[in-house]
Amino acid sequence: MQMLSALRTSTIAISLFAVVCAAVIATTQVTTVDLIAQNEREQKAKALYEIVPRSSIDNDLLEDTVEIVSPTLQGHSAPVTVYRARKNGVVTSVILPLVAPDGYSGIITLIAGINADGSVAGVRVLTHKETPGLGDKVDTKKSDWVYSFNGLSKQGSSDSRWAVKKDGGEFDQFTGATITPRAIVGAVSRALDYFAEHRTELLDLTEDKITEVAR
Known part of the structure; x- marks a missing residue:
């Protein structure tokens, strides 16, 4: 019984750990994707406005x-x-x-x-x-x-x-x-x-x- 209880506790702990890790990874991916998109937009804007200055349009x-x-x-x-x-x-x-x-x-x-x-x-x-x-x-x-x-x-x-x-x-x-x-x-x-x-x-x-x- 003690062994089953220990196994159950370990399984729950591992499951919770997996859920937390998945949540952290998902959050990181979303944050990273948004950051990358923002950086790409800024770099694109920089190149475009070097050719056509903001003040001219x-x-x-x-x-x-x-x-x-x-x-x-x-x-x-x-x-x-x-x-x-x-x-x-x-x-x-x-x-x-x-x-x-x-x-x-x-x-x-x-x-x-x-x-x-x-x-x-x-x-x-x-x-x-x-x-x-x-x-x-x-x-x-x-x-x-x-x-x-x-x-x-x-x-x-x-x-x-x-x-x-x-x-x-x-x-x-x-x-x-x-x-x-x-x-x-x-x-x-x-x-x-x-x-x-x-x-x-x-x-x-x-x-x-x-x-x-x-x-």
């Missing part, structure tokens, strides 16, 4: 979005989010998520802001695995190379200026590293082409707004 970039599907920009057919910047209700620029599949060390993810007039508002590299000291100069912490896109535009999809100098274009490459800047230039160039083809939808231009802009 009157909407929330993270909330004013549209979904697109573009294998050309992303390398896949899943929907991705485009962010819209507005002033007085008018879309002044959009920020497109891009993938450069041809980096030296693999895929490079980035975002490109494009103004309503088709010029580049800014470019930021989000993730890469490029060689430290060479290809990693696409990172603003390493160099100001990505700022060279600011204000530029394309004269048609075949604009030969949109290439690194080694390929006959106007963009500087890095000493000892041409593949990485070539990949970034190509990705931004494709983004400008996409914007030109889908300008009406991206800028949320209804017939009334198109008429207003024309005036």
Whole structure:
């Protein structure tokens, strides 16, 4: 009887311990998921507002979005989010998520802001695995190379200026590293082409707004 009582007590204790552990793990997971989501949102907002300053618009970039599907920009057919910047209700620029599949060390993810007039508002590299000291100069912490896109535009999809100098274009490459800047230039160039083809939808231009802009 004493043995059965001891076993019963041990079983109850173990069960209670398991329940407490499960509750702690569940609480930790929920808290961690929320924290990770918050951190991701803050990092995303930081990158977006580096391209389009908060002071220049009157909407929330993270909330004013549209979904697109573009294998050309992303390398896949899943929907991705485009962010819209507005002033007085008018879309002044959009920020497109891009993938450069041809980096030296693999895929490079980035975002490109494009103004309503088709010029580049800014470019930021989000993730890469490029060689430290060479290809990693696409990172603003390493160099100001990505700022060279600011204000530029394309004269048609075949604009030969949109290439690194080694390929006959106007963009500087890095000493000892041409593949990485070539990949970034190509990705931004494709983004400008996409914007030109889908300008009406991206800028949320209804017939009334198109008429207003024309005036």
